Amino acid sequence: MKNFMDKDFLLSNEISKKLYHDFSSNMPIIDYHCHINPQEIAEDKKFENITQVWLGGDHYKWRQMRSNGVEEKYITGDATDREKFQKWAETLEKAIGNPLYHWSHLELQRYFGFYGNLNGDTAEEVWNICNEKLKTMSARSIMKDSNVELICTTDDPIDDLKYHIAIKEDETFDIKVLPTWRPDKAIAIEKVDFVDYIAKLSEVSEIEINSFDTWKQAITKRIEFFNEVGCRISDHGLLYIPYVEADEKTVDEIFKKRLDGEILTENEELQYKTACMLYCGAEYSRLGWAMQLHFGVTRDNNTKIFNKLGVDTGFDGIYNRVSIDQLSSYLNALNKEDNLPKTILYSLNPVDNAAIGTLIGCFQEAGVCGKIQQGSAWWFNDHKTGMIEQMTSLANLGLLGNFIGMLTDSRSFLSYTRHEYFRRIMCELIGGWVANGEYPNDEKVLERMIKNISHDNALNYFGF
Numbered sequence: 001m002k003n004f005m006d007k008d009f010l011l012s013n014e015i016s017k018k019l020y021h022d023f024s025s026n027m028p029i030i031d032y033h034c035h036i037n038p039q040e041i042a043e044d045k046k047f048e049n050i051t052q053v054w055l056g057g058d059h060y061k062w063r064q065m066r067s068n069g070v071e072e073k074y075i076t077g078d079a080t081d082r083e084k085f086q087k088w089a090e091t092l093e094k095a096i097g098n099p100l101y102h103w104s105h106l107e108l109q110r111y112f113g114f115y116g117n118l119n120g121d122t123a124e125e126v127w128n129i130c131n132e133k134l135k136t137m138s139a140r141s142i143m144k145d146s147n148v149e150l151i152c153t154t155d156d157p158i159d160d161l162k163y164h165i166a167i168k169e170d171e172t173f174d175i176k177v178l179p180t181w182r183p184d185k186a187i188a189i190e191k192v193d194f195v196d197y198i199a200k201l202s203e204v205s206e207i208e209i210n211s212f213d214t215w216k217q218a219i220t221k222r223i224e225f226f227n228e229v230g231c232r233i234s235d236h237g238l239l240y241i242p243y244v245e246a247d248e249k250t251v252d253e254i255f256k257k258r259l260d261g262e263i264l265t266e267n268e269e270l271q272y273k274t275a276c277m278l279y280c281g282a283e284y285s286r287l288g289w290a291m292q293l294h295f296g297v298t299r300d301n302n303t304k305i306f307n308k309l310g311v312d313t314g315f316d317g318i319y320n321r322v323s324i325d326q327l328s329s330y331l332n333a334l335n336k337e338d339n340l341p342k343t344i345l346y347s348l349n350p351v352d353n354a355a356i357g358t359l360i361g362c363f364q365e366a367g368v369c370g371k372i373q374q375g376s377a378w379w380f381n382d383h384k385t386g387m388i389e390q391m392t393s394l395a396n397l398g399l400l401g402n403f404i405g406m407l408t409d410s411r412s413f414l415s416y417t418r419h420e421y422f423r424r425i426m427c428e429l430i431g432g433w434v435a436n437g438e439y440p441n442d443e444k445v446l447e448r449m450i451k452n453i454s455h456d457n458a459l460n461y462f463g464f
Contacts, residue, residue, distance in 0.1 A: 004117065005105055010384070010424040015441065016431025023450040024423040028149035029416055030458045032233060033180065033292065033407040035154050038163035040413075041177055042170075045139045050130035051081035054107075055088055057411045059314035060100060065091045066314065076309055086123050093119035099383040099421070106417035111142070139413050143175050146416035149455075150176040150464055152233055157183050157222040158197075158204045161229045168230065176464065181226050181234040181289075186219065187276045189258050190269050198259065210259070212252040212272075216279055223283050232462050234284050235292040236277070239299075239319055243326040243333070246271035277330060282339035290462055291341045294378065296322045296348035318348050318380060324355040331363050331372075342368070342461065344404070346375035350389055357397030370402030370461065379409065382418070387425045400430075401449050404458040423454055 002008070011017045047053040055061055062075050068091040073079045075087075095101040108114040108126065112133045118126050143151075155161065159179070167177045185197045202209040205218035244267060246254075254268045264272075284291045300306040302315040327345070334340040340363060345356050353374070360372040374394050377386040394400050406422035408415040427450060433439045434446070458464075 005102070005109070005115075010421075010428050011431070012428060013431055013435045015434045016428045019431050019446060019450050020424055020427035023447045024427055024454045025420070026147070027423075027451055027455040028147050029419050030149055030405075030455060030464070031151040031408050031416070031419070032404075032458055032462060033154070033235065033409055034151055034415075035409070035411045036151060036413065037411070038153050038155075038167065038177055038179075040139050041143070041173075042163040042166045043139075047134050047137070048131075049081050049085075050127060050134065051085045051088075053134070053412065053414055054104075055084055057312075059312055061088060061091075063314040064095060064098065064100060067091075068094060072305075076313065082127065085127055086120065089118050089123035089126070090120040093117075102384075102421060103415070103418060106420060107414045110417055110420075111137070111145070111414055140173060140175075142413045143416075148175050148416060150178065152178045152180045154182050154235060155179040155226070155231075157181065157186055157219065157226075158200050160204075161226070164229050176230070178230045178232065178464075179226055180292075181223060181231055182237070183219065183234070183276075183280065184237050186215075187236075187273055187280075189255075189264065189272050195259055195261070210256075212248070212255040212275065215255060215276075219280065220283060223287070227287050227289075231289070232464065233290050233292060234280065236280075236294065237297070238293065238295045239297065240295050240322045241293060241327040241330050242270045242273040242277065243329040244270040244274050245333075246275060248275075251275040274330070278333060278339075281330075281334045281341060282337070284341040285334070285339045288463065289341055290344060292344045292346065292375065293327075294346045294348075294375075295319075295327075296352065297379070320349055320351070322347060322349060322352060324352065324359060328359055328362070331359070335363055342371050342373075344373040344375045346378040348379055348381070350377075350381050350386060353390055353393040354397065357393050361398060370399065370404070370457070373402075373404055373461075374398065376403075376406050376422070382409070382422075384425055387422060388429055391426060391429055401452065402457060403453050404461050405453050405455070419454075426450075426453060 008017055011020055065075050065087055070087045070091065074084050092101060092104055104118060108118060112130045114126060114129050116122060161179050164177060164179050167173060186201060188194060198209050201218055205221045207214055207218040207221060209215050209218050251272055254264060254272045258264055281291060296319045298317045298319045300311065300315050301317050306313070306315050331340060331343065345360065347356060356374045360374055363372045365371045374390070376382070377390040381390065391400060394403060406419050408418050410418070430450070434441050
């Protein structure tokens with residue numbers, strides 16, 4: 001029997017161990033999609049206790065605590081931080097097979113030197129160990145100790161990016177913190193606050209937005225501002241990829257109707273969103289940005305609790321009716337006009353793996369390694385099984401060697417161990433194929449492949 005999460009955790013053969021320890025483990029981290037608050041980096045935030053850094057805003061953990069019957073006061077309510085930590089510890093001991101179990105213990109090992117296991121009985125010991133260690137830790141020191149080279153945050157078009165600019169100008173901090181353009185609110189015409197948001201966009205861009213043409217002008221102005229600050233990636237969070245064609249006049253009429261407070265049909269909403277997505281895609285292509293498309297998620301399913309707690313509190317799920325045909329039509333429309341940017345496709349539904357794997361092969365381009373990517377196993381799929389399935393499907397249908405690797409998608413400064421988790425799984429998968437005689441044990445080639453997937457592919461793909 002193997003020891004619990006020892007140095008060879010998830011590595012079952014000598015080849016896998018070599019691939020991880022010699023080639024992958026020490027590679028710097030490029031976390032090209034996360035939800036870290038740049039203000040906390042600019043101000044080098046410190047944390048009073050482990051609950052603040054571990055449970056604050058982490059809806060992954062909140063979901064599991066609810067599954068354990070924990071009262072909401074101990075999750076998002078007014079219970080003390082120590083009480084919340086206790087409830088999390090009692091929940092974690094039941095989380096066998098859940099990535100949160102592995103992530104939590106990797107964090108305890110790497111950041112706090114605790115190699116035991118966290119449960120209800122050990123919670124007091126772990127609480128004290130972590131809180132003592134946190135006295136010497138801060139947002140920046142955690143990033144440095146994690147070997148982070150660069151991160152990309154998630155930012156709204158109306159953001160002034162002042163914290164990104166401050167970090168960039170701070171010569172005492174050499175980790176790059178770049179913005180990512182996330183224009184969902186400018187596109188979600190069905191939302192009740194859409195008109196109010198457009199007014200804010202108009203104010204920030206200093207362009208009176210009263211037509212679809214002026215919307216485009218404002219979007220371009222903000223995109224170029226983001227570009228000046230160092231943005232190289234866009235990101236769209238969508239239920240599915242809209243594709244319903246309409247001419248410019250029709251889209252303009254739809255936009256003006258919404259500004260006037262009129263109710264739109266579903267088809268009109270889709271026509272507007274399609275026009276927005278086509279325009280944005282062309283702008284990204286013009287500037288050499290990569291475009292991330294996150295789709296297949298149903299939001300805020302439990303309206304009773306959502307109305308009390310708001311967004312991003314743990315009530316989202318997998319959407320099972322994504323149209324790959326619409327996604328294909330969207331990519332094809334951009335491609336016909338030579339406007340298709342580098343694109344990364346993430347579906348929350350693992351059933352879409354094979355469809356995405358075949359679709360990306362339709363739009364690759366000479367001179368660009370892996371221009372269209374299948375993104376890493378996302379959200380509810382970034383567990384051991386999900387990562388193996390995603391990489392295996394990509395290997396079966398495309399070129400795993402061109403894969404741009406892992407990201408945290410996290411709000412926590414302790415989440416960088418997710419890169420370690422991914423790298424161990426990746427090395428075990430590839431090492432297993434080599435051990436089984438399915439790929440040659442060529443150390444030079446394997447070293448290049450492992451380092452590429454761990455770091456170099458992302459660096460080259462995004463042009464950081």
